[in-house]
Amino acid sequence: MAPARTGALSRKIPNNAERDACGILDSMNTPMIPSAHSTHSSFHDSGSPATPPFENPVPVVELERVLKIYGEGETQVTALDSVSTSFTQGAFTAIMGPSGSGKSTMLHVLAGLDTPSSGEVFIEGQPITGLKDDQLTRLRRDRIGFVFQSFNLIPTLNARANIELPLKLAGRKADQYWLSHIVDILGLGARLHHLPSQLSGGQRQRVAIARALASKPAVIVADEPTGNLDSQSGNEVLSLLRNAVDHLGQSVIMVTHDQSAALKADRVLVMRDGQIRADLLAPTAAELTEAAR
């Protein structure tokens, strides 16, 4: 890998539209929420996998009887129908289910992008429904990494500046050791000075994953991260998410409609009509097919 070069940080303070575009509705200079992961030894230990997540499970995100209703009267839709579950730290969880079953709603609600109609969501033990907008914004920015189907990179910033943007907006100093470790694992060393338009779809998604990892979030949420990629690039992206869990101790929650993608996860939730219909640990393809029937 080429050594990470310094001095290539964004030379441009992004405007509000740009902040919004990467899901980081700002507030600069706000104090940083201490990271529960900052002393996690596996972050600085590239070789050894993290402790298997289900041996001594620590919940990173919990949902308690979460109801989400859209609309009113005849057009009312129950997108989440009293869902309770918890997501383990250091695990890779996939959420599957037919279109309209509530997958994206669940991801948005558990990541604080949308509020439930009733019920409670906890992130690292903290209830989030009572938080004020600016507290929620800060929590999202500091503790959650987002990976979207459409990458959501800032076109005028090079890869490196995109990766460091959330830290910059938070007024935090980048941990250069950590960043070069991420860049190394994601194979982005030679691409750091390229603009998104000079990168392939797979490379853009790798930059988005690096951006999500940069702040050492409590959890990475990914909604159909391979949806816009050819199958080879899609497989690479899945391997990288797998690597982030196995070698960086990350927690990943990924929505996908692709069974082969879900099979890369440690656990698969199958949703239907706003409810979790199956909750499977390391299912086989046959078990998953059966559960999705």
Ligand SMILES: Nc1ncnc2c1ncn2[C@@H]1O[C@H](COP(=O)(O)OP(=O)(O)O)[C@@H](O)[C@H]1O
């Ligand atoms: N903003 C919204 N306004 C109204 N209905 C919505 C909204 N978002 C989602 N829905 C409805 O909620 C249900 C679940 O949607 P969604 O979570 O997007 O499903 P999935 O991601 O599994 O395809 C669907 O019936 C959808 O039409």
Ligand SMILES: [Mg+2]
């Ligand atoms: Mg969806």
